[in-house]
Amino acid sequence: MSERLLGLVVAAGGGIDRRLAAELAEPARDRGIRLAITLTPTAHRWLASAGQLDRLAALTDLPVRSASRLPGEPRPHPDPAVFLFAPATANSLAKLALGIADNQALTVLGQAVGDPAVTVLVRPQADDAQRGHPAFTVNLATLREAGVLVSDATWTDAWTPLLDEVAAAAGWTAP
Secondary structure (H helix, E strand, C coil): CCCCCCEEEEECCCCCHHHHHHHHHHHHHCCEEEEEEECCCHHHHHHCCCHHHHHHHCCCCCCCCCCCCCCCCCCCCCCCCEEEEEEEHHHHHHHHHCCCCCCCHHHHHHHHCCCCCCCCEEEECCCCHHHHCCCHHHHHHHHCCCCCECCCCCCCCCCCHHHHHHHHCCCCCCC
């Protein structure tokens, strides 16, 4: 079996301080999935403030990153064939749909979306008002047209079932 490496990209959506490790990172590790975690700058600040960065780092043998590397520095993560962007805020989804890579998390995702060999699943974390904005559905349609899988979960649903969606999309079988 090939390595089950998941690029987990995280934006600063509500609940990351309580839910990210408990509902995504720990269950992924327990399923034998190696994590390459990249945070948006705001998600990094939120998780640092909540004291959650060490907890996340303990779940992977790779650095939890949010900043780009300097020229000449080694790449901190191997290239995952599968990415999960959760939670994906309306702001970050809009940027991804438009190809705006103004932080490391969106740079990684933008490259993944542009590579037909890479599977990308996003879980919008937007409330009803954000989902009601006309650009929201256009952005999701753009991402779907580019081959991105969009979870139909509502913004209040649990995050752990996303790992089943990732496994199905990647063709991973139970360990």
